[in-house]
Amino acid sequence: xxxxxxxxxxxxxxxxxxxxxxxxxxxxxxxxxxxxxxxxxxxxxxxxxxxxxxxxxxxxxxxxxxxxxxxxxxxxxxxxxxxxxxxxxxxxxxxxxxxxxxxxxxxxxxxxxxxxxxxxxxxxxxxxxxxxxxxxxxxxxxxxxxxxxxxxxxxxxxxxxxxxxxxxxxxxxxxxxxxxxxxxxxxxxxxxxxxxxxxxxxxxxxxxxxxxxxxxxxxxxxxxxxxxxxxxxxxxxxxxxxxxxxxxxxxxxxxxxxxxxxxxxxxxxxxxxxxxxxxxxxxxxxxxxxxxxxxxxxxxxxxxxxxxxxxxxxxxxxxxxxxxxxxxxxxxxxxxxxxxxxxxxxxxxxxxxxxxxxxxxxxxxxxxxxxxxxxxxxxxxxxxxxxxxxxxxxxxxxxxxxxxxxxxxxxxxxxxxxxxxxxxxxxxxxxxxxxxxxxxxxxxxxxxxxxxxxxxxxxxxxxxxxxxxxxxxxxxxxxxxxxxxxxxxxxxxxxxxx
Numbered sequence: 001x002x003x004x005x006x007x008x009x010x011x012x013x014x015x016x017x018x019x020x021x022x023x024x025x026x027x028x029x030x031x032x033x034x035x036x037x038x039x040x041x042x043x044x045x046x047x048x049x050x051x052x053x054x055x056x057x058x059x060x061x062x063x064x065x066x067x068x069x070x071x072x073x074x075x076x077x078x079x080x081x082x083x084x085x086x087x088x089x090x091x092x093x094x095x096x097x098x099x100x101x102x103x104x105x106x107x108x109x110x111x112x113x114x115x116x117x118x119x120x121x122x123x124x125x126x127x128x129x130x131x132x133x134x135x136x137x138x139x140x141x142x143x144x145x146x147x148x149x150x151x152x153x154x155x156x157x158x159x160x161x162x163x164x165x166x167x168x169x170x171x172x173x174x175x176x177x178x179x180x181x182x183x184x185x186x187x188x189x190x191x192x193x194x195x196x197x198x199x200x201x202x203x204x205x206x207x208x209x210x211x212x213x214x215x216x217x218x219x220x221x222x223x224x225x226x227x228x229x230x231x232x233x234x235x236x237x238x239x240x241x242x243x244x245x246x247x248x249x250x251x252x253x254x255x256x257x258x259x260x261x262x263x264x265x266x267x268x269x270x271x272x273x274x275x276x277x278x279x280x281x282x283x284x285x286x287x288x289x290x291x292x293x294x295x296x297x298x299x300x301x302x303x304x305x306x307x308x309x310x311x312x313x314x315x316x317x318x319x320x321x322x323x324x325x326x327x328x329x330x331x332x333x334x335x336x337x338x339x340x341x342x343x344x345x346x347x348x349x350x351x352x353x354x355x356x357x358x359x360x361x362x363x364x365x366x367x368x369x370x371x372x373x374x375x376x377x378x379x380x381x382x383x384x385x386x387x388x389x390x391x392x393x394x395x396x397x398x399x400x401x402x403x404x405x406x407x408x409x410x411x412x413x414x415x416x417x418x419x420x421x422x423x424x425x426x427x428x429x430x431x432x433x434x435x436x437x438x439x440x441x442x443x444x445x446x447x448x449x450x451x452x453x454x455x456x457x458x459x460x461x462x463x464x465x466x467x468x469x470x471x472x473x474x475x476x477x478x479x480x481x482x483x484x485x486x487x488x489x490x491x492x493x494x495x496x497x498x
Contacts, residue, residue: 045119047097048104056118056126057175063116063128064174073168075136077127078182079107079143080163082194084123095153102151103160110146111139124186126179133168133199140164140197163189164197172200187211191266214267217253222280226252229284230450231301233459234421234443237435240467242460244300244334246443247285248450249277269308278309283322286333288453290326297457302334302364307341311348316355323361330360334385338366342381357382364421368409386413388439390424396437397429403437410438 043055051059060076067074081103084096100123107125108117116128129136143162150157165185167173172181185200221227231245251259268274282303289301309315323330335356341349342365356363364385388406395402406422413420422434425444434442447467448459 048101048119050104050108050125051116051118053118053120053126056116056120057179059116060126060128060178061175063130064169064178067130068170068174072130073132073171075129075131075133075169076167076178076182077129077136077140077143077197078120078165078167078179078186079125079127080165080186080190080194081123081125081160082163082190083158083160098153099151099158099160102153103147106146106151107143110143120179124183126182133166136166136168137197137199140166144196161195163187163194165189166197166199168199187270190270211267211270214256214259214264215271215273217256218251218264218268218271218273218277221251221253222276226254227277227280227284228252229281229288229453231288231453231456232443232450233448233456234302234441235447235467237440237442242299243441244302245456246302246336247281247288247304249281249304265306269306274306274308275312278306279318282319286322286326286328289328289332291453292457293328293332295457297460298332299456299460300332300334302336304336304366307338310335310337310341310352313348313351315352316359319356319361320359323359331362334362334364336364336366336387339368342383353381366423383418385419385421387421387423387443388434393422393424393430393434393444394426396422396433397427403433406434406437406439414438 043052044050045052063074081100084100104117104119104125107127111117111127118126120126127139129139143164147160147162150159163186165182165188167178167182167185169178172178181200185198189196189198228250230248230250232248233242234244234246235241236243249261249265251261251264253259265274265277268277282305285301285303289299292299305315319333319335322328323333342363353363362384363382364387365383366387367389368386386409388409392402392405396406406420410420419440420438421441421443422430422439423443425431425434425442425446427446430444431442431446451459
């Protein structure tokens with residue numbers, strides 16, 4: 001069993017989002033909790049030996065009534081273990097269960113036998129403290145720091161960060177309402193990257209209610225055909241010809257309007273909907289690529305793949321099946337991964353890269369911003385393209401550091417035979433700087449805005465001529481000599497054929 005001694009901070013931050021159980025967490029039972037089901041009748045979790053949610057709720061109600069009658073305050077801590085999903089994906093449910101059991105033992109040892117502690121969901125514990133807010137926050141801070149130290153399980157040391165939400169009694173209610181509000185606070189911590197604590201307030205409640213609405217509506221978005229794809233062209237920096245299009249997902253809701261993916265994708269990831277939505281987007285992109293090819297236009301389509309999708313054991317198989325079903329060659333698709341997902345040093349990620357490599361599908365790293373160190377970590381993977389992140393591109397015209405980072409990335413990418421894409425180009429100064437630094441492809445509002453599939457054909461028909469007229473001084477910004485990788489890049493580019 002290959003388990004990394006210590007999970008990176010980047011992986012921890014990414015998993016804090018990906019492993020979110022969601023606002024309706026108490027209605028869900030994940031794979032880890034399912035293993036404890038036989039003991040649920042007695043109210044004791046078989047894995048950890050702690051009370052279950054069914055046994056904890058009546059106790060919580062009693063404690064809240066008691067502090068209210070006495071004119072005192074109490075607080076509930078909902079404690080989420082943020083790494084369980086990654087561990088389950090990387091090493092299987094049995095290993096994740098042993099880690100969770102060790103976490104429970106650690107918590108119990110720290111708080112003592114008299115403090116009520118229960119396992120209330122797959123990766124979540126509930127803790128009642130018969131004390132005011134200050135004591136609750138102090139304990140939450142102490143627990144977060146405690147779990148900064150690695151847990152040792154079967155000789156392996158792993159860091160499993162905590163996200164903790166607090167709700168106060170009687171101020172925030174009692175029973176299930178108190179649990180729901182503490183859970184909402186815990187989710188707000190996870191959305192912010194995890195490894196911390198938060199006390200429930202009205203703003204969290206508003207965000208919680210909005211997330212519930214989005215989650216409920218998103219569950220039916222595919223069936224109701226509310227999802228659609230737009231496509232944003234990329235151009236070759238030397239020829240101005242279209243080189244690829246990026247498929248961008250949009251949700252057109254009848255009452256919410258056009259919902260940005262920045263708003264609904266994180267919710268989909270937290271609530272286990274991303275596989276369905278991501279699967280739809282991938283199939284729709286392949287279908288459109290096939291339609292373009294049938295019309296005589298061969299365009300490479302770049303599709304964003306979430307880390308959750310990428311780590312699934314059957315992702316490559318489903319991708320291969322989709323390519324065959326739509327008769328699209330592997331080189332007609334580009335899988336875009338975030339840098340965080342691509343650099344997760346786990347067995348599941350390594351297997352996924354190997355399968356894509358055998359399939360012949362290229363990988364592009366989105367929002368790349370790590371310089372030479374990041375490239376070194378990716379050098380053994382079938383990555384063929386880097387996309388410089390928008391923040392760096394936005395600073396190119398005014399920041400020496402941004403230019404130095406791009407120059408370093410281009411130089412290292414050239415040695416590895418990788419393409420470099422400058423995305424988010426919005427001004428001529430940004431475009432000119434990206435070209436001078438040797439970026440191979442350009443994408444952004446200055447080049448073309450996201451558009452429908454039909455509009456792509458109309459735009460691509462005379463894109464080079466139109467762009468040359470729009471950018472009269474553009475040729476003057478080209479490098480004195482083409483990079484060594486340019487010839488190979490030109491040979492592999494999917495060209496526009498009419």
